Amino acid sequence: MGIFSRFGDIINANLTALLDRAEDPAKMIRMMIQEMEETLIEVRTTSARVIADRKELERRMDYLRQESENWEGKARLALSKNREDLARAALAEKSAIEENLQIAGKELKAIEEQLEVLHEEIAQLQQKLDDAKAKQKSLVVREQTARSRMDIRRSSNRDKLEEAFNKFEAYERKMDDLEAQVESYDLGRTGSLMDEFSELERNDKVEQALADLKERMNADSGSKN
Known part of the structure; x- marks a missing residue:
């Protein structure tokens, strides 16, 4: 089924509005152009x-x-020969021919008017067709631009994701290096660093307890004397 049903539909059509409502503008404009070209061929x-x-x-x-x-010439000849009867007959034929000539003249005028209308229709159709082809070119450019922008955005997103992954991997690597440095200080030790501090704290408590005991014993010895 065509988009347009008659010549007037094409001339009065708002191409932009039709394309804005179309689900597939590229397909719609191709159909428009095809129907316009067919109509132009018909006209x-x-x-x-x-x-x-x-x-x-x-x-x-x-x-x-x-x-x-020719009939006027025959009438002249008849008159020159004093044959008015033949002259009248010749003029009657001439009159009938001129009536047909007048009818033909009216037909020619009608044809000229029809051709003028057809000329205007062809010019309007051609202009509409040129507009449609211009819009088709515009759609192609817009589509190519949109695809290029989408490709750039996709590429940019891929780059950003790759950059983020690289940063995360670098951070993990840095943490691994720090942990490795800490672990390297514990190499060759019998216990961990925390164990050594705990041992120091226990030694301090024992020494303090020993001092307290000595002090009490000295105090008890002095009281007995």
Whole structure:
């Protein structure tokens, strides 16, 4: 089914509005152009047929003019020979021919008017077709631009993700290095650093307890004496 049903639909169509409502603008504009081109061919074909009719009518009018002159010449000849009867008959034929010539002239005028209308229609159709093709080019450029921008964004997103992963891996590597440095200080030791501090704290408590005991014993010894 076509987009347009008649010539007027194409001329009055708002291409931008139709494309804005279309689900697939690229497909819609291709269909528009195809239908416009087909309609333009039909109008041109009609114009060619009308032009052929005009040429045929012009040849017929030329023939009628020639016949009218011939009958006038016959009437003159008859009068020169004192044959008024034949002159009247010749003039009657001339009059009938001129009536046909007048009818043909009206037909030619109608054809000229029709051709003028067809010429305007072809010009309007061609302009509409040019507009549609311009919009098609615009759509192609917009589509290519959108695809390029999408490719750039996708590439940019990939770069950002890769950068983030690299930073995370670098951070993990740094933490591994720090932990490795800490562990390197514990190499060759029998216990951990915390164990050594705990041992020091226990030694201090024992020494303090020993001093306290000595002090009490000295105090007890002095009281007995």
